[in-house]
Structure formats: C-alpha cells, structure tokens
Amino acid sequence: MQAANPRRGYILGLSAYIIWGLFPLYFKAIANVPSVEIIIHRVLWSALFGALLLMVWKHPGWWRELRDNPKRLAILALSGTLIAANWLTYVWSVNNDRMLEASLGYYINPLINVLLGMLILGERLRRMQWIAVGLAAAGVAQQVWQVGSLPWVSLVLALTFGFYGLIRKQAPVKALPGLVVETWMLVPIAVAWLLFNPGANSAQAEFWSTSEAWWLVAAGPVTLIPLVCFNAAARHLPYTTLGFLQYIAPTLVLLQAVLLFNEHMSSSTLVAFMFIWAGLAIYSVDAWISLRRRS
DSSP, rough: OOOOOOHHHHHHHHHHHHHHHHHHHHHHHTTTHHHHHHHHHHHHHHHHHHHHHHHHSOTTTTTHHHHHHHHHHHHHHHHHHHHHHHHHHHHHHHHOOHHHHHHHHHHHHHHHHHHHHHHHHHHHHHHHHHHHHHHHHHHHHHHHHSSSSSHHHHHHHHHHHHHHHHHHHHOOOHHHHHHHHHHHHHHHHHHHHHHHOOSGGGGSSGGGHHHHHHHTTHHHHHHHHHHHHHHHHHHSHHHHHHHHHTHHHHHHHHHHHIIOOEEEEEHHHHHHHHHHHHHHHHHHHHHHHHHHHOO
C-alpha cells in the first residue's frame, strides 16, 4: 500500500477544488448553448472519457461486484439522476447570473450533510453541530423574509449533492467506476434527447466547426480530472482536511460572481452569507475538536 504523502495530498486536493471553483469560466465559454444541451454532452463525453480512463487506471473486480449486486446498479441509477439534476441547476445558475446563489448552495452543503446524517442515518448531533445547522437555517430564513422567496438554486444544489453523497455511501463502489456507471446509465436518455431535438445546436453539422464544439467535448475531462485529483488526495490526507479544503470552490465562485461577472450582492444576501459562514466556522471548529479527541 502506498504511504501517505501529505504534500502530494495538499497539491492534489487544492487542484481538485480550484478546478471545481473555476467551473463558471468553463460554462461561461459555452453560454450560448442551452443548459440542458450542455448537460447532455457532459453525460456523453464523461461516459466516453471515463470508460477510456478505466482502461488505463485499473480497478480490478469492479464490474463483477456490480454484476453480483444488482441493488448497487439501482442505487447508481438514482445517484446518477441526482448528479445530473445538480449539474443542470449549476450550469443554469452560472449562465443566468445566479452564481451567488450557487456559491451559497455549496457553502450550505456540509451542514445539509450533517442534517441528513441525523434525519436518515440516525446520527446524533453534537451541541456545536446543532448551532451550526441552526445558523444555516437562520440564513435561509432571512433570505425568505427579505427577498420573499426561497433561494431555490442554493437549496436544490445543496440537497441534490447532499442526497447524492448519502446514496453513494449506501453503494460501496469506488468513485471513478461509480461515476462511469452513473453516466453510462444516463447515456440512453442523452441520445434520445438528441434524436428528439433535431434543431439542437449540436445536431447541426456546422456547429462542429466552431470552438464551442470543442468546449463541449472538453466536458468529459473537465468533469473527471478534478474527481481523479480528489480521490488521489483522499488517499494522502485525513477526510477532515479535505472537508476544510472544500470551501475553496464556493469561495472562488463567489469572487468570480462579484469581481468578474458583476453580480450584485445585496445587503440581505450578505447577511445570509454571514449566517452561513458563522455556521461553517462553528462546524469546522467542532470537527477539529472531535479529531483532536479521537487522536
């Protein structure tokens, strides 16, 4: 077994979260392509690129395990549907100037995970975790009160990704084979969509002579490279360390929204972020204290 190398782990972990945090730049480059069509191609090219990667990066016995456990295939079909919904919401939010809401959603996500663990897995929350979840709920409630509507983009992103992680915990399949199977299960839907939408941009022959066509093809490596980096980092770093690094991605999205794409952060949105940040600070301190006690 390969010895842990924290330095390599930090480099790989930072690479994964920085790439995820810079995703808006990629999706802005293909903003003229409808969000649904982008996801269709993300499924197709991720499936192809993932299958090629599996041939190089061996995972012995993964297919046999799935074949002998049909229930895991059903679980992956459900998790694939959730991740596709998450991708679609994220792409739509980036290309409709709702990046602040997307950023808020991924800040909320760790606290949603804690809540799902309590409600579904029967895990008991520590006092500081209760306070963290309460502050996140207060931030969402403040948005509802000030804006008059739920921050649905944030909640859909946090909930779909939260349930995705929860469901994948029930299917002990490694990340890359799991993602490849998820995307291949969505391929028939993607192909059917293209067949029933002959007027789609990518269904036109001339489209494939444009730069946007190459951006769509890049959806495969763009999706899988940070995942490979993340899983490699997980072998060298404690999971709690990766938990702290995950805040890099929504922070980069937030900075791009305000500094590059001129999204307006209202005072009510700032207050909501402050509630979430306070909750995350308490959550992080609690995780650090818990780790110290265990070690």
